[in-house]
Amino acid sequence: MRRRRLAVFVTVMALALPTLGGHALAAPRETQRPPATDRAGGNDPDNAPTVKTATVKTGTVNAGPVQPGPDNAGPDADNNPGNSPGNSPGNSVRLASQTPWVGPGQEMALRVVATTNRPPSQVEVAVAVYRRVTSRSEFTRTLESRPRTAPLSVTSTTLSDLTTDPGGAVLIRLPVQDPNRTPEWPRLRLSEQGVYPVRVELREVGGGASLADLVTHLVYATPPSQEGRPLGVALVLPAHAPPAVKPDGRQELAPGAVEPLGALARSLIANPAVPLTLAPTPETLQALSRSPAPGDVQTVRQLAQGLKGRQVAAATYVPVALPALMAAGLDNETVAQLDRGSEVINRTLGVLPDPGTWVTDGPLDAAAIQRLRQQRSDRLLVPESALEPADLPITLAQPFELDARAVRRPDVMAADGGLSADFEGSDDPVLAAHRLLADLAIVYFDRPGRFRSVVAAAPRTWRPTTAFLDALLGGLATSPILAGSTLDTAFATPPATTASGA
Incomplete structure (x- = not known):
């Protein structure tokens, strides 16, 4: 004791x-x-789907799955010029609201306010979802720096193609696959319940220099069992x-x-x-x-x-x-x-x-x-x-x-x-x-x-x-x-x- x-x-x-x-x-x-x-936890990686990056030109950003690898490792690849941390002057990304909990077949909706001193046609919003964190120390690292693992999902949309709501925010939708149903694109296929980092980045079109970003988290969870x-x-x-x-x-x-x-x-x-x-x-x-x-x-x-x-x-x-x-x-x-x-x-x-x-x-x-x-x-x-x-x-x-x-x-x-x-x-x-x-x-x-x-x-x-x-x-x-x-x-x-x- x-x-x-x-x-x-x-x-x-x-x-x-x-x-x-x-x-x-x-x-x-x-x-x-x-x-x-530091709080210990498991370390099972999530299984990433095998569909390439999708660029969606609509009023909302819909994240599609991506196969991790050197050719499409997403906005955090080491050879990406957008890896400089922090916000550049005149550019920012702020979270207006998000869905706090997501279950099978549901979606995470994020509203973000993106501000830039560049023409909207020259800037894009990129969204990347990473494997779940397995300890509180790993969670803290996602707040202090960008996730270093390959993303499970990444998508980008030119800012000029997005529509802002009355609050000045654009809507990002992250639908999650129900494992008991036939897989649907672009739903995220998450192997386990847990906390998944989500990075929203404002950057130059074509995966260029990073202008501003934030890291929030998708919490994939269902209620405990009847005894829990x-x-x-x-x-x-x-x-x-x-x-x-x-x-x-x-x-x-x-x-x-x-x-x-x-x-x-x-x-x-x-x-x-x-x-x-x-x-x-x-x-x-x-x-x-x-x-x-x-x-x-x-x-x-x-x-x-x-x-x-x-x-x-x-x-x-x-x-x-x-x-x-x-x-x-x-x-x-x-x-x-x-x-x-x-x-x-x-x-x-x-x-x-x-x-x-x-x-x-x-x-x-x-x-x-x-x-x-x-x-x-x-x-x-x-x-x-x-x-x-x-x-x-x-x-x-x-x-x-x-x-x-x-x-x-x-x-x-x-x-x-x-x-x-x-x-x-x-x-x-x-x-x-x-x-x-x-x-x-x-x-x-x-x-x-x-x-x-x-x-x-x-x-x-x-x-x-x-x-x-x-x-x-x-x-x-x-x-x-x-x-x-x-x-x-x-x-x-x-x-x-x-x-x-x-």
Whole structure:
């Protein structure tokens, strides 16, 4: 039986903020994005069909299969002049929307906005689909660089031959073959369920220099068997802004801080079917509720409106490092922070935060854990970076037991570092959301159908947008292999110390 240990740190506090309960407040701690870690998987290649590249001149791009080989290896062949990475000035490709999940006989529809400083007749849109990725490290490489394998399918169409919709996007269709039916061209013949990289490239006509590109993913999946389960996904979304207290004691949110909170509130209301956990900063909620701007007060009301069926995590009044407070002998300040935080959340959102589950973005020590236990917190969510490394063959997707002899052992779950990084992984919010969904799908395919739950916690530095959240929550609501949950539901997953098949 392998136990995970909480690394013990003492964080130095910056004692420069106003006081609560007679003591200085610790400066809010912003988390760094931890790197995605390697997760093992299978390595069976997909069988590529044997039809040559198709160039389609219609209002949409329909991808046709291609036989991999040196003569038609697609836009990523080593001898292709379009291999220079990045977007050239004045050219870009942005994802407007895509089908998040594709089953046998269905199609993936991508809407992309292509911008270029070249005449449309001199530019083409090329689409390549690659073999499925078999590990999370391989998935990460598809985000950092172009897939290096030969494509399963590639097609190109001159931009002037495409029709844009009212949103300025062109439509790309990727139909998938039903293995139980007679093969049809140009349907993709995918040998296994999984995550398939899709590269959309804007380039000079005839396979010339690359002008701009993006890589998204086709997730080919069907629901688990009757005995199986989808992967539980516990989203933890912060409602946070930088400290609003000014040197003269006034409380005023920084310019630009309110709009992301409004986007979060509106998306929670628009996507009520997905359970999740809100992790608010009480000082932020108080600043909104006291603001003279009607829109700020409305944002608090909308946050409260979007909480039905969702969990609200307890929090200190401002983000603090509990081990540092305890080490400095500020135990009374710790209690004041916890009590004040719960009071503000209750007053502004109209709900009592759950004291049983504690969300932290930093390390804890025995004294801090003991204090949390006294506050009735017996479940801890900690960042993956706060744990001593453990050599695991797959993503840890279950609660586990804390190896702590000095205190009564609480249940612990780790906020997956790779998933947290996905929230800020792209300047294109729709693309970032679908990459997060694809990353979650790879975790599911680690052990398809098993009773497992993973935590995807957005970092406090993340700035919510409606485009990102609507794509993410909409994808979770319709997924055949993922199921949104609160943290309390995730902690009900059989722990790693007792569950089979972990």
